[in-house]
Amino acid sequence: MLVAINNLPSYFTSFAKLIFVxxxxxxxxxxxxxxxxxxxxxxxxxxxxxxFPVTVEIENDGPTFNGVIEIKPSSFNDxxxxxxxxxxxxxxxRLSIPVFNNSSYRWNAKLLNDGKIVSEYxxxxxxxxxxxxxxxxxxxxxxxxxxVLPLTRFKNNNSxxxxxxxxxxxxxxxxxxxxVTLHGLSALYLNSNxxxxxxxxxxSAVSIWVRSGGHLILGVDQPSDITGTPWLGELLNTQFGLVxxxxxxxxxxxxxxxxxxxxxxxxxxxxTTFVTAAPVQxxxxxxxxxxxxxxxxxxxxxxxxxVTILGFNPEREPIRSWENRAWLWxxxxxxxxxxxxxxxxxxxxxxxxxxxxxxxxxDSRQVSKLPVIWLILLLITYLVxxxxxxxxxxxxxxxxxxxxxxxxxxxxxxxxLIYYIGYRLRAGQLExxxxxxxxxxxxxxxxxRGRSYASIYSPSNKDYxxxxxxxxxxxxxxxxxxxxxGGNQPLLIGLSPGKLEAKARVPIxxxxxxxxxxxxxxxxxxxxxxxKQNDDAYxxxxxxxxxxxxxxxxxxAMQRIVYDDSINITxxxxxxxxxxxxDSKVLDVISSSSSSIRSSIQxxxxxxxxxxxxxxxxDLMNIVTGSFPGALELESITQFKKDVNQFDSSGGMDASGYxxxxxxxxxxFVQDHAPIQSTGLFESKLGKxxxxxxxxxxxxxxxxxxxxxxxx
Numbered sequence: 268m269l270v271a272i273n274n275l276p277s278y279f280t281s282f283a284k285l286i287f288v289x290x291x292x293x294x295x296x297x298x299x300x301x302x303x304x305x306x307x308x309x310x311x312x313x314x315x316x317x318x319f320p321v322t323v324e325i326e327n328d329g330p331t332f333n334g335v336i337e338i339k340p341s342s343f344n345d346x347x348x349x350x351x352x353x354x355x356x357x358x359x360x361r362l363s364i365p366v367f368n369n370s371s372y373r374w375n376a377k378l379l380n381d382g383k384i385v386s387e388y389x390x391x392x393x394x395x396x397x398x399x400x401x402x403x404x405x406x407x408x409x410x411x412x413x414x415v416l417p418l419t420r421f422k423n424n425n426s427x428x429x430x431x432x433x434x435x436x437x438x439x440x441x442x443x444x445x446x447v448t449l450h451g452l453s454a455l456y457l458n459s460n461x462x463x464x465x466x467x468x469x470x471s472a473v474s475i476w477v478r479s480g481g482h483l484i485l486g487v488d489q490p491s492d493i494t495g496t497p498w499l500g501e502l503l504n505t506q507f508g509l510v511x512x513x514x515x516x517x518x519x520x521x522x523x524x525x526x527x528x529x530x531x532x533x534x535x536x537x538x539t540t541f542v543t544a545a546p547v548q549x550x551x552x553x554x555x556x557x558x559x560x561x562x563x564x565x566x567x568x569x570x571x572x573x574v575t576i577l578g579f580n581p582e583r584e585p586i587r588s589w590e591n592r593a594w595l596w597x598x599x600x601x602x603x604x605x606x607x608x609x610x611x612x613x614x615x616x617x618x619x620x621x622x623x624x625x626x627x628x629x630d631s632r633q634v635s636k637l638p639v640i641w642l643i644l645l646l647i648t649y650l651v652x653x654x655x656x657x658x659x660x661x662x663x664x665x666x667x668x669x670x671x672x673x674x675x676x677x678x679x680x681x682x683x684l685i686y687y688i689g690y691r692l693r694a695g696q697l698e699x700x701x702x703x704x705x706x707x708x709x710x711x712x713x714x715x716r717g718r719s720y721a722s723i724y725s726p727s728n729k730d731y732x733x734x735x736x737x738x739x740x741x742x743x744x745x746x747x748x749x750x751x752x753g754g755n756q757p758l759l760i761g762l763s764p765g766k767l768e769a770k771a772r773v774p775i776x777x778x779x780x781x782x783x784x785x786x787x788x789x790x791x792x793x794x795x796x797x798x799k800q801n802d803d804a805y806x807x808x809x810x811x812x813x814x815x816x817x818x819x820x821x822x823x824a825m826q827r828i829v830y831d832d833s834i835n836i837t838x839x840x841x842x843x844x845x846x847x848x849x850d851s852k853v854l855d856v857i858s859s860s861s862s863s864i865r866s867s868i869q870x871x872x873x874x875x876x877x878x879x880x881x882x883x884x885x886d887l888m889n890i891v892t893g894s895f896p897g898a899l900e901l902e903s904i905t906q907f908k909k910d911v912n913q914f915d916s917s918g919g920m921d922a923s924g925y926x927x928x929x930x931x932x933x934x935x936f937v938q939d940h941a942p943i944q945s946t947g948l949f950e951s952k953l954g955k956x957x958x959x960x961x962x963x964x965x966x967x968x969x970x971x972x973x974x975x976x977x978x979x
Contacts, residue, residue: 300329303386309435320448326359341373351763363443365741401432401453412582414596426612444468446475454482459492470498478570478708479716480919508546527604544579621896623868628885630778631724633695698724698953719783725773732948737785740767745780799967803848819887819936828853832887857898897923931964
């Protein structure tokens with residue numbers, strides 16, 4: 268017994284040491300259980316008023332848990348995004364979350380487990396690029412040999428930093444897999460050696476993005492990269508000639524000089540070197556650069572977007588070390604030479620967003636505005652009563668001291684009067700109006716790429732549930748300097764695979780506009796047959812396979828437009844549109860309405876005024892106008908091509924570039940029809956839903972008229 272007592276302290280000491288070791292090992296394991304990495308934008312860059320990806324990589328070595336990724340701006344509370352993800356033990360997941368850039372420079376990101384913070388990052392900085400500035404992303408063979416752009420020559424150094432076109436070098440493993448986020452890019456360069464290793468989700472994202480308005484620049488390392496990769500072969504539809512060494516240095520020099528780039532003196536050494544190239548034959552494409560009948564750079568429309576293919580690898584010598592290669596990348600990315608010649612930067616103010624145009628169509632007609640003259644008369648009446656009238660009648664009854672009582676009574680009376688007037692002008696029933704802009708994208712499987720606008724009128728301050736089972740979905744509120752009553756209201760966005768949920772706050776007696784982005788693989792229920800009648804005329808037959816009649820159709824080809832806003836193609840029937848080269852130019856038709864649209868949007872943003880002036884009807888041509896915000900220039904300033912007050916847009920809405928590349932598209936308008944379930948997840952007695960389909964059309968063409976591959 269005595270021995271046991273003497274050994275007791277050493278027993279406890281050993282046990283305490285063992286506990287300490289266990290705790291140390293346990294704490295190390297806990298720290299290593301979850302790794303949470305966040306990559307903002309395109310290499311920390313994102314354009315204003317556009318989508319960008321937040322790529323999140325999570326590695327969980329600990330117990331299984333259901334995590335929530337939370338992303339929000341550091342300085343604003345206008346949006347909070349939560350992405351729900353299941354994190355089993357011993358797994359690593361990489362996610363691409365679509366986020367809308369509302370001019371925020373700093374963001375916060377957290378990983379939560381049952382409301383508790385597992386890991387977090389504060390003040391993640393992002394380079395917020397002006398919407399009209401080019402952002403070229405690059406997935407290069409080697410970053411050091413990838414795209415570079417020239418420096419701008421603006422007088423102010425801050426302007427050079429703010430407005431200069433950017434290059435974002437992205438690693439292939441963290442490249443986004445959501446096509447919505449890719450619309451934040453002006454163009455994307457891919458080296459075929461990297462593209463062949465894209466995951467299926469990444470390849471699908473690029474393909475959908477291109478067909479819905481993106482621009483892919485592909486550098487060919489080996490022709491077999493294209494022919495042996497199904498998604499590249501289907502998207503590009505190109506053939507190659509034999510690989511050969513060509514002395515084409517002088518050709519590059521003249522090609523860039525003809526575009527107005529100030530490349531300086533001729534590089535004699537470069538002009539005498541050989542470039543290894545494989546001549547290309549791009550179906551339905553046009554030659555941009557050729558040498559002795561061999562096409563080296565070609566471009567073609569694919570859906571509403573375009574592909575530019577290089578029959579050589581621009582990351583190899585001699586181009587890699589060419590002192591003028593930055594000008595080559597500027598030409599490929601379609602950056603106007605004025606950006607590098609002008610000493611004055613473009614203006615970054617006075618711009619409007621096409622959201623305002625759709626808002627004017629969808630805002631509830633239950634709301635009326637108090638005319639400004641009535642407001643002035645009401646104010647004058649108030650001032651007259653509290654001033655001379657109050658003084659005169661109190662003096663007559665010799666009760667001047669009663670002004671301490673009468674004055675607050677006047678204030679209460681006029682407050683109640685104003686409230687009553689506001690109630691009579693704005694009180695109504697809950698209402699939701701929706702407009703779906705849907706691109707019917709061609710390919711091995713037809714894909715619908717949609718943008719759904721929804722305007723909610725609320726008779727009370729309330730949060731409304733929105734969303735649905737939207738594949739690759741994204742959600743945002745209206746983008747506007749003045750949000751017509753909805754500015755700075757909280758917006759909670761919940762995402763999970765294949766599902767989108769949002770809680771949107773709508774202030775009392777106002778309409779607030781929201782936009783949902785989505786992708787859906789579905790068959791097209793509108794069939795078209797086009798016939799070339801002669802060199803100056805086409806006939807388009809439209810077969811309606813929808814459940815509602817087509818009440819408006821417009822056809823754009825040869826940069827001309829023909830439309831019929833009284834057409835009535837019932838389900839199962841067909842209709843005809845005929846277009847001739849003598850018809851009006853589409854961009855002229857659109858730009859002619861610039862001033863009236865600008866005035867209407869400004870009126871919509873005012874609290875008082877003429878309610879009718881701030882509304883336009885959701886008919887065919889008004890909705891089609893929203894597809895060409897690039898043509899809605901609001902001032903005729905010619906000293907710098909980009910120095911205009913112009914409409915911005917997002918998500919590939921602008922089809923102006925496609926039309927300028929001689930693209931052809933059919934617009935089909937259907938009332939009381941929607942391709943998806945309503946994005947409003949609440950009951951409403953009032954509301955309507957319309958759809959505009961945008962269908963790229965391939966014109967009949969002569970195969971022999973396009974570039975041919977040379978095999979000699």
